[in-house]
Amino acid sequence: MPRKEQGWVTFQTSEEERKILEEFCQQSHRTKTEILRELVRGLNQYSSPPIALPTEPESAAEIPQSKTSSEKKPLKVSSRNVLKGIVKRVTTGAVNTEITLEIVHRVELTSMITRVSAEELELTEGTEAYAVIKSNDIVIARE
Numbered sequence: 001m002p003r004k005e006q007g008w009v010t011f012q013t014s015e016e017e018r019k020i021l022e023e024f025c026q027q028s029h030r031t032k033t034e035i036l037r038e039l040v041r042g043l044n045q046y047s048s049p050p051i052a053l054p055t056e057p058e059s060a061a062e063i064p065q066s067k068t069s070s071e072k073k074p075l076k077v078s079s080r081n082v083l084k085g086i087v088k089r090v091t092t093g094a095v096n097t098e099i100t101l102e103i104v105h106r107v108e109l110t111s112m113i114t115r116v117s118a119e120e121l122e123l124t125e126g127t128e129a130y131a132v133i134k135s136n137d138i139v140i141a142r143e
Contacts, residue, residue: 020094020095021035023094023095024094024095077132078134079132079133079134081131081132081133081134082130082131082132082133083101083103083109083130083131083133084103084128084129084130085101085102085103085109085128085129085130085131086101086102086126086127086128086129087099087100087101087123087124087125087126087127087128087129088100088101088102088108088125089110089125090118090123090124090125092115092118093115094115095114095115096112096113096114096115097112097113097114097115097117097118097123098110098111098112099111099112099113099118099123099129101129101131103131109131111131
């Protein structure tokens with residue numbers, strides 16, 4: 001049976017892109033297939049606009065959007081934990097960027113996001129940002 005019918009996807013990358021993927025795989029102790037599957041599954045969030053659930057409209061947190069020439073409504077998210085903060089540190093890597101927000105004095109929250117996302121959000125030290133927390137699972141491990 002041809003690879004295409006088995007669900008195989010083949011694509012070309014530059015040598016630099018291959019190195020980035022291989023380094024990320026080594027650091028995360030995951031295979032290329034696992035990383036690429038995770039990236040593809042994450043595309044679901046972009047395939048259609050978010051669906052508002054009519055059962056709990058009052059539970060949706062509202063995040064103000066920046067004003068442009070036309071007024072925009074606040075962005076609504078289903079996460080109940082939305083924390084406003086100031087970007088304190090931005091540590092950019094080849095693939096990911098570590099963003100640290102100060103939520104209140106001496107209370108910081110750090111998140112890893114893609115480098116591209118950090119650039120698109122224009123996250124720089126001193127800018128205002130929101131931590132939107134939605135988690136079903138917290139894993140703690142030791143060697």
